[in-house]
Amino acid sequence: MTFKHWTLDRDAEGIAWATLDEAGASANTLGLAVMEELAGILDQLALRPPSGLVIRSGKAAGFIAGANIEEFTRIDSAEAARALVQRGWTLFGRLAAADYPTLALIRGHCLGGGLELALACRYRITVDEPGTRLALPEVMLGIYPAWGGMLRLPQLIGPAAALDLMLTGKGVDAVKARRLGLADDCVPPRVMDNAARVMLLSRPAPRRLPLLQRLLNGPLRGIVAGKARKQVAVKARPEHYPAPYAILDVWANHGGNALAVPVASPSSLESILRSPTARNLIRVFFLQERLKAFGKDADFKPRRVHVIGAGVMGGDIAAECALRGMIVTIQDQSVERIAPAVARAAKRFERKFRGKPREARFALDRLIPDPAGHGVARADVIIEAIFENLEAKRALFADIERRARPDALLASNTSSLRIADIADVLANPGRLVGIHFFNPVAVMPLVEVVRTRCTSDEVARHTAAFVRRLDKLPLPVQDAPGFLVNAVLGPYMYEALRCVDEGLAPETIDAALTAFGMPMGPIELVDTVGLDIAVAAGKALAGANAELPRALAERVADGRLGKKTGQGFYAWPGGKVSKPAAGAVPADLAARIVAPLLAASQACVSGGVVADADLADAGVIFGTGFAPFTGGPLNFVRSSRAAD
Numbered sequence: 001m002t003f004k005h006w007t008l009d010r011d012a013e014g015i016a017w018a019t020l021d022e023a024g025a026s027a028n029t030l031g032l033a034v035m036e037e038l039a040g041i042l043d044q045l046a047l048r049p050p051s052g053l054v055i056r057s058g059k060a061a062g063f064i065a066g067a068n069i070e071e072f073t074r075i076d077s078a079e080a081a082r083a084l085v086q087r088g089w090t091l092f093g094r095l096a097a098a099d100y101p102t103l104a105l106i107r108g109h110c111l112g113g114g115l116e117l118a119l120a121c122r123y124r125i126t127v128d129e130p131g132t133r134l135a136l137p138e139v140m141l142g143i144y145p146a147w148g149g150m151l152r153l154p155q156l157i158g159p160a161a162a163l164d165l166m167l168t169g170k171g172v173d174a175v176k177a178r179r180l181g182l183a184d185d186c187v188p189p190r191v192m193d194n195a196a197r198v199m200l201l202s203r204p205a206p207r208r209l210p211l212l213q214r215l216l217n218g219p220l221r222g223i224v225a226g227k228a229r230k231q232v233a234v235k236a237r238p239e240h241y242p243a244p245y246a247i248l249d250v251w252a253n254h255g256g257n258a259l260a261v262p263v264a265s266p267s268s269l270e271s272i273l274r275s276p277t278a279r280n281l282i283r284v285f286f287l288q289e290r291l292k293a294f295g296k297d298a299d300f301k302p303r304r305v306h307v308i309g310a311g312v313m314g315g316d317i318a319a320e321c322a323l324r325g326m327i328v329t330i331q332d333q334s335v336e337r338i339a340p341a342v343a344r345a346a347k348r349f350e351r352k353f354r355g356k357p358r359e360a361r362f363a364l365d366r367l368i369p370d371p372a373g374h375g376v377a378r379a380d381v382i383i384e385a386i387f388e389n390l391e392a393k394r395a396l397f398a399d400i401e402r403r404a405r406p407d408a409l410l411a412s413n414t415s416s417l418r419i420a421d422i423a424d425v426l427a428n429p430g431r432l433v434g435i436h437f438f439n440p441v442a443v444m445p446l447v448e449v450v451r452t453r454c455t456s457d458e459v460a461r462h463t464a465a466f467v468r469r470l471d472k473l474p475l476p477v478q479d480a481p482g483f484l485v486n487a488v489l490g491p492y493m494y495e496a497l498r499c500v501d502e503g504l505a506p507e508t509i510d511a512a513l514t515a516f517g518m519p520m521g522p523i524e525l526v527d528t529v530g531l532d533i534a535v536a537a538g539k540a541l542a543g544a545n546a547e548l549p550r551a552l553a554e555r556v557a558d559g560r561l562g563k564k565t566g567q568g569f570y571a572w573p574g575g576k577v578s579k580p581a582a583g584a585v586p587a588d589l590a591a592r593i594v595a596p597l598l599a600a601s602q603a604c605v606s607g608g609v610v611a612d613a614d615l616a617d618a619g620v621i622f623g624t625g626f627a628p629f630t631g632g633p634l635n636f637v638r639s640s641r642a643a644d
Contacts, residue, residue, distance in 0.1 A: 001040045005033060007058070008041055014051035015200055021058030028059055030113040031068030035091055042094055052101045052200030055121065062108025062131065064117065069141070072282055078263065078270040085258055085269050088113060088147030092120035096148070101203055105196045107189065110134045111171075116145055119152040122206060123199050126174035126183040127192050134182060135171030141285055142278030142629070144247045144258070146269055151256030157181045158213040159224045163251070167232060167244045175355065181207050225252035240517050240629045246272050276639070280631030287618035287632070291473040294449070295464030302326060302380035302409070302466055308373070308396065313413060314385030315341025316441035319348050320470050322366040329368045329375025338369040348442060376403045381466055383435060385413040388536060393417065394425045401426050409462055411435040415486055416537055419479045420452040430454040433463045436483060437472075438623060439529070446622040447472045452479040475619045480609045482541045484616065485623035487604055488633070489525075490541045491596035493534060496522035497549035499593065506569045509589065511582035516590040517627025523569045524577055527562035531555050594633075597626075601633040 007019045018041055022028045045053065057063045067088075075081050095102060095117070104110075104118035107127035115134055118124050126132055136145045136153070144150065145166060154162040157180045165172070178186035184207070187195040209217070216224050225248045232244045246267035254260040261268045272278060303326060307318040310332035318330045318341065332338050345367050346360075353359040368375070376382060382404055384396060393412060400410060410432045412422055423429035434450025447467045451460045460476065467474035477483045482490060496509050500523065510521020526534050535556055538546055555561070555568060562568030563575065571578040601616050610616045617632020630636040 001037075001044065003037045003040070006037050006041060008044065010050060011197075013197065013201065015197060016045060016050035016053045018053060018055050019058045020055070020064065026059070027061045027065040027109075028057055028063070028114070029065050029068040030088070030117070031071060032087075034068075035087060039091055039094070042091075042098070045098075045100070049100050052103065053098065053121075054103050054105055054196045054200065055117070056105040056196075057107060059108070063104075063106045063110040064114025065109055066112025066114050066137075069282060069285060072141075072143070072273065072278075075273055078274070081270045081273040082259070084273075085146045088116070089257070089259060092117060092148045095120040096152070101200050103196050103200055105192060106132060106134065106174075106177075106183070107192065108132055112136060112138055112145065113147055116147040116149040116152075119156065120148055123204075124177075124183045125192065125195055125199065126177045126186045128174045128186050128188050130173075132174040133171040134174075134177050135169060136166050137169035137171070139167060139241075139243045139247065140169040140281065142241070142243050142275060142281035143272055144243050144250065144269075146258040148256075150247065150251050150258070153182075154217050154251065154256070155209070156207070158209055159216050159221060159251075163224070163228050163248070166247050167228065221252050225249075237515070237517075240627070241277060242266060242275060243272060243277070277629045280629055280635065283631045283635065284618075284621060284628050287614060287621070288473065290614070291446075291475060291618055291622070292468065294474045294476060295461060295466070295468045298458075298461035298465035300409075300462040300465040302469065304329075304375070304379045305381045305383065306331065306370070306373070306375040306379035307383045307385060308332075308400075309385035309387075309413075310338040310341040311385065311387075313437060313439060313441065314383070315344055316348075316439075317383060317385060317413065317437055318367060319345035320441055322363050323349065323352060324470055325366070326469075327366050327368070329370035329373075329379070331370050331373045331375070334371055335369050338371065342367060342369065373403075376400055377405070379404065379408055381409045381411065383411045383413060388414060388416055390417055390421055393422045397422060397432065398425045401428070401431070409433070409459065409466065411463065413437055416482070416541075418452075418481070419450050420454070423452060423454065430456045431459060433459050434477075434479065434483070435463055435467070436485075438485065444623070445473050446485070446619060447474055448477050448483045448485060448619070448623070449474045450477050450479055450483055473618075473622055475615065475623070476611070477619070478609050480604075480607065482537070484604050484609055484619045486537055487541065487609065488597050488600040488620055489624055490537055491600050492593060493522050493526050494538060494549060495593045495596045497526065497552050499589070500551040500569070501549050504586075504589070505580070505583060507579045507582045508585055509593070510579070512585045512589040513593060515585065516594065517629060519625040522593060524579075526552070527568035527570055527572070527577070529562070530564055531561045531568055598633050598637055602637070605634070 005022045009017045020028050022034055102121040103123040104121040105125050106118060108131045110118055115136055136149050138145050161180055174186045177183040229248055236244055238245050249267040250258055250261055258269045263270055305321045305326050305328045307314050308331045310330050318328045322328045330338055346364055349360040349363040382400055412434055415436055419434040423432040433455050436448035438444035449463045464474040499509050500506055506523040510523050513521045531552060560567045563572045566572050601620055604610055605613050605616050613634040617634050620626045620633050621628055626633055
């Protein structure tokens with residue numbers, strides 16, 4: 001049998017090396033053709049057993065990115081859903097039952113079905129590189145790992161750690177995988193092949209869980225599942241996100257075998273794969289992939305970044321750049337003003353590189369205080385993040401243009417001013433682009449790339465490439481008040497504040513919107529952003545003479561600005577919100593408050609702020625946290641109309 005996607009070789013010691021390099025794809029996935037060829041490899045090896053089998057990737061991009069998600073979108077019947085799951089369950093069961101030792105050599109991302117394949121091997125070795133990451137992220141697509149992951153992962157690392165990975169979708173790096181017992185060894189790239197060879201030839205005894213963990217996997221699993229279910233209920237409602245509840249049911253009551261779940265059960269693979277949530281979350285996945293594609297066609301690899309403004313936003317932008325390997329100079333009026341930003345960065349690097357103090361030190365060394373602004377002359381990218389004053393920004397960029405390299409990217413992080421108004425002082429206004437990060441920078445995945453009518457295509461492409469370098473999602477938007485995200489958030493938050501003016505309790509309003517599916521209620525969001533910022537944004541969007549909600553204006557006048565002052569609509573002791581218990585929630589309250597957001601999203605599409613409805617949905621989901629299970633605000637509107 002000849003293979004299109006795999007190569008199979010044997011070395012002098014009889015070890016078979018199966019290398020996956022999916023033809024015509026940048027990353028390996030486990031589609032039908034790839035799986036059929038793996039079955040063919042197992043057939044060949046059954047006829048002439050090797051001394052061991054190594055499964056590895058031929059891609060620079062990683063091990064295996066998971067199942068082929070495109071195939072999920074083509075499932076049109078319960079039978080098709082069951083057949084897809086049966087295929088992976090049976091194949092990986094064959095791999096797990098092989099008479100010869102098997103090993104997954106994991107370099108780069110090992111996700112979903114890729115990790116389930118690795119779990120079916122007797123041994124796993126991770127390669128100690130930044131790109132190596134192992135995860136079962138199916139829950140983030142509204143589905144669950146059905147090719148043996150729910151069976152084998154708890155048996156390998158214990159049920160608590162396994163459920164944590166499966167219920168959150170979070171990943172672990174190469175070192176942590178070894179520490180958890182998910183990997184048998186963690187080695188540098190230079191010795192990875194030899195390490196695999198040695199392990200297969202020595203055949204060490206598989207790791208065995210302690211007795212208590214085995215009990216928790218067996219007769220006590222109901223207790224574990226019950227505790228986990230309570231933790232899930234705090235973060236996800238079953239009507240919005242059924243997959244985590246299904247994972248607990250399949251593991252606790254069906255031995256991790258999705259094929260054993262009755263078809264009529266809400267936990268059945270048929271119910272889960274064909275649910276609206278799965279459909280919408282898979283849609284969100286493809287929206288994310290579309291954003292990731294922006295900037296791919298630009299050969300722009302900045303090495304030096306200069307950030308002007310060491311406040312919360314500027315300091316955190318600088319830290320993200322240093323984290324990604326760039327040399328960053330950060331400018332403000334004095335070293336004393338820069339010091340808090342450096343201190344925050346140091347804590348960020350310590351958390352990021354826990355257990356790797358040298359890496360944290362190297363990252364901090366790349367962040368250089370520069371009160372005189374010497375870094376402007378050498379920077380590939382210059383980002384302005386000073387206070388929101390048009391004349392101050394215009395004066396700053398007029399000076400920067402004279403000092404910067406002619407090919408340097410000039411960007412403003414403004415959230416409320418028009419880029420064109422800032423750029424018109426430049427000799428070449430097409431150089432300036434908006435690059436709008438969201439707070440907190442380390443957490444929020446979206447960055448708006450704002451272009452004017454003068455912004456060149458090259459500048460826009462280079463900006464998107466820079467954003468991708470930071471592992472963020474670039475969203476192209478046109479220069480308009482509030483761009484996209486603030487333009488939809490403003491009406492949403494102000495409608496919530498008008499409800500406060502009408503006498504509704506803030507906590508009741510927030511309860512209505514978190515029940516709708518928002519990650520945070522609008523009143524808590526206003527407190528988090530800052531009430532003064534909400535005022536400035538409102539004036540920018542609606543005009544300087546716009547009438548502010550009374551409850552907002554009163555608190556700003558009293559200096560109660562939210563989280564940063566310890567008091568806004570809520571008290572914030574120790575930086576944590578303190579809320580009274582919510583009262584009864586009016587039935588139509590969420591719909592009323594969300595309505596302006598939906599209308600503003602449509603207006604941004606109609607007005608050309610974003611190119612189409614899909615990009616609007618992507619921007620509002622990743623920029624505001626709008627309930628992902630809906631597929632985005634405009635998809636929600638379409639779905640609601642179809643249901644009526």
